[in-house]
Amino acid sequence: MNIAIITGASSGLGREYARQLDLAMENRADEFWLVARRQEKLEALADELITPCRIFACDLTTNEAVNALHGAMAAEHDLEIRWLICAAGFGRIGGYDELTPGTAAQMINLNCCAAVTLTQAAIPFMSAGSHILEIASCAGFQPVPYLGLYAATKSLVLSYSRSLAYELAPQGISVTAVCPYWIRDTEFVGRAQQSHGRYFRHLPLATTAASVVSRSLASARLGRTTCTPDALSLLDRILAALLPDWLIMKASRLLHLL
Numbered sequence: 605m606n607i608a609i610i611t612g613a614s615s616g617l618g619r620e621y622a623r624q625l626d627l628a629m630e631n632r633a634d635e636f637w638l639v640a641r642r643q644e645k646l647e648a649l650a651d652e653l654i655t656p657c658r659i660f661a662c663d664l665t666t667n668e669a670v671n672a673l674h675g676a677m678a679a680e681h682d683l684e685i686r687w688l689i690c691a692a693g694f695g696r697i698g699g700y701d702e703l704t705p706g707t708a709a710q711m712i713n714l715n716c717c718a719a720v721t722l723t724q725a726a727i728p729f730m731s732a733g734s735h736i737l738e739i740a741s742c743a744g745f746q747p748v749p750y751l752g753l754y755a756a757t758k759s760l761v762l763s764y765s766r767s768l769a770y771e772l773a774p775q776g777i778s779v780t781a782v783c784p785y786w787i788r789d790t791e792f793v794g795r796a797q798q799s800h801g802r803y804f805r806h807l808p809l810a811t812t813a814a815s816v817v818s819r820s821l822a823s824a825r826l827g828r829t830t831c832t833p834d835a836l837s838l839l840d841r842i843l844a845a846l847l848p849d850w851l852i853m854k855a856s857r858l859l860h861l862l
């Protein structure tokens with residue numbers, strides 16, 4: 605059985621990946637495994653899709669959730685994972701002193717540990733033509749004050765994805781780190797804004813989930829390792845490669861003040 609595993613499928617990018625893969629003609633999955641905490645949202649999505657879905661309503665920051673997914677993979681006979689899309693993630697806007705130890709640990713657990721552990725578990729069930737998409741962010745290209753820990757988690761995802769792409773290339777498995785700029789129509793920004801709008805109050809030229817998803821799926825099919833799906837993420841990637849971190853951080857102050 606060919607499957608697609610999509611984490612963060614209850615909203616935003618994850619849900620949009622499920623919708624666009626459902627319509628795709630190429631590399632189709634027989635079943636989607638949809639993962640997030642809100643069961644009712646996953647069920648609503650499953651109802652609208654043509655592809656049969658299996659729902660995993662679980663908190664990916666717990667060992668039990670990742671173990672349950674691993675167990676489900678191992679229990680299937682002839683399982684072939686055609687798509688693994690790790691889109692579950694969250695961030696917090698604000699100074700380092702506004703981040704509680706619990707939230708910091710949860711962010712590292714979800715954005716880094718869960719994505720890496722699930723990916724490692726899935727690789728043995730993949731073969732030539734399979735695709736892994738790790739949803740990073742252009743925040744991962746450099747340090748981002750007042751979004752500091754989030755940016756650091758995305759740096760890890762980006763670096764891990766790039767090395768994994770190199771290691772898996774001989775097997776014909778593609779790995780793409782998706783690095784968008786702000787997206788205006790997902791739940792991410794509302795959840796991240798904890799600082800009474802003091803930082804990143806306006807998000808000029810924010811992109812949309814549909815555009816990020818269609819461009820990143822095209823990048824994955826082309827075997828690209830890093831996808832910057834909008835103009836500002838591409839500009840950031842170029843500037844971060846050319847300029848020192850301190851200069852980028854000073855320039856990013858302007859974005860806080862907009």
Ligand SMILES: NC(=O)c1ccc[n+]([C@@H]2O[C@H](COP(=O)([O-])OP(=O)(O)OC[C@H]3O[C@@H](n4cnc5c(N)ncnc54)[C@H](OP(=O)(O)O)[C@@H]3O)[C@@H](O)[C@H]2O)c1
Nearest residue numbers: 612614615616617640641642664692693786787790791792
């Ligand atoms: N939106 C942006 O501006 C932006 C920009 C660059 C990168 N990104 C990245 O894109 C990815 C998707 O974000 P989004 O914009 O689509 O935001 P979103 O709408 O908030 O989606 C986040 C998803 O993660 C799931 N999730 C959160 N905590 C979880 C947990 N503990 N266990 C399992 N699932 C959990 C949420 O579902 P439940 O609440 O139901 O669990 C939700 O489905 C994230 O990794 C984010 O860092 C977003």
